[in-house]
Amino acid sequence: MGAKMIAGHELLPGKTVKDHIHVKGTELHVPHVLLCGNQPGPTVLVTAGIHNAEYVGIQAAIELSNELDTDRLCGNVIIVPLANRSGFENRTMSRVFEDGKNLNRVFPGDPQGSESELLAYMLFEVFIKNADAYIDLHCGDGYETLVPYCYYVGDTPAEETAKRMVECVNVKYVVRSRCRTGGAYNLASVNGIPSVLIERGQLSLFSREEIEADKADVRNILRCLGVLEGESVSYPKQELYEYNDDAPCTGCWYPERKAGDRFVKGEKLGEIRDYFGRSLFTEFAPADGVLLYQTASLNIIEKGPMVSYGVPRNDT
Ligand SMILES: [Zn+2]
Known part of the structure; x- marks a missing residue:
């Protein structure tokens, strides 16, 4: 059996890829980093910038893509640091520039649709579907204040692992989501890929503390999934309906x-x-x-x- 392929690249031990993938039917090119561990293990996807003005997660993902060492990974970490790149480059809030849609409301996307739907379709088919677990980084947009918290999706085949992943997030609250469509992480969990969404930061601001906290959460989840060495830490939290x-x-x-x-x-x-x-x-x-x-x-x-x-x- 050949090596697993993602975005046209073979995942070979010790390999690092930094590239852009073209979204068919659009002018969009999405940056991604493939970090292939020297040891076998699960493939974990980290995305940020599905909402392009949520900068804490974007910067945390960029830093993680340079800091995680393939020599120390058991498995693969796939990082999409800026999913909605055209929104970022045109400074929209939460919208894909070309069609004005909220990318996190259009999953699973549509191969015959407009730019947002084509982008969502690509993200699901190329990245999310090929992951064993998924972490999506968000924060408060330019007009939003927010307390740090996280989400998982209840009543899915992936629920037990997703719950272990949210335990690793250092926040006070977790929302058990009942939403099964529209969002990237919702769709992942419904398809059996355990996923969490982390919300940290607000008003399109970003601070060193928040970026470090996002990175610590991702590393802690990677430990829990056996991709990074060491014991993960559990943080007790209150479970909420939103x-x-x-x-x-x-x-x-x-x-x-x-x-x-x-x-x-x-x-x-x-x-x-x-x-x-x-x-x-x-x-x-x-x-x-x-x-x-x-x-x-x-x-x-x-x-x-x-x-x-x-x-x-x-x-x-
Ligand atoms: Zn968001």
Whole structure:
């Protein structure tokens, strides 16, 4: 049997590849790094920049691609540090530049679709499908504040391994996602590839501490999967279900609470007003919970994100 192939490259022991892959039917070229361990083991995929203005993960992925040593890997680490490169180069927020779509809502993509769908299709067919485990790095976009947390997908064949992977992430909260379509990591888990999504950083800012924390989480997961030597560390966390309240109208947004704040049912979370200062809508907490992320920009857009919060999972 020949060596495993990814993106046209054979995964041979000790090999490092840094290349771009062309997305068929588009002008897009996606950077990727293949790090092939000297010893056999699983193939782990790390992606960042599916949302192109979420810089903590992008920089962490770039640094990991230069720091992980193939001599010390048992298995392969595949890194896609900037999935939505055209968005990055045109400084969009969370959108593919060519068609204005949110890449993390269009998986599994469509080989006959527009740029986002073609890109998602390639990412799934070339990278995700060929991985044994998958880590997707995100953070708060330019208009979002966020408390660090992570996700896995519940009720999938990959759940047990995904749970072991989220245990390795050094954050206080984990969301058990019930979403099975649209997102890259959701699709991976539904297809039996254990996956986690890590959220760390906000407002398109990036700091050394956050980048190091992302890198430490990825390394810890690689230890847990046996790709890196050493024992992994488990971090206890509270398990939540996530709820997203989108904005009912466009206007000016005045949040009352901060990301990471806990609140009780009925508390005021924020208000939308018009351009004369008149109240259009008041958001009250529908349940006791913790604010995971929220829009922090003055502008808010009808049917766009407003507040996302977690409610403790009580059915375990
Ligand atoms: Zn994101």
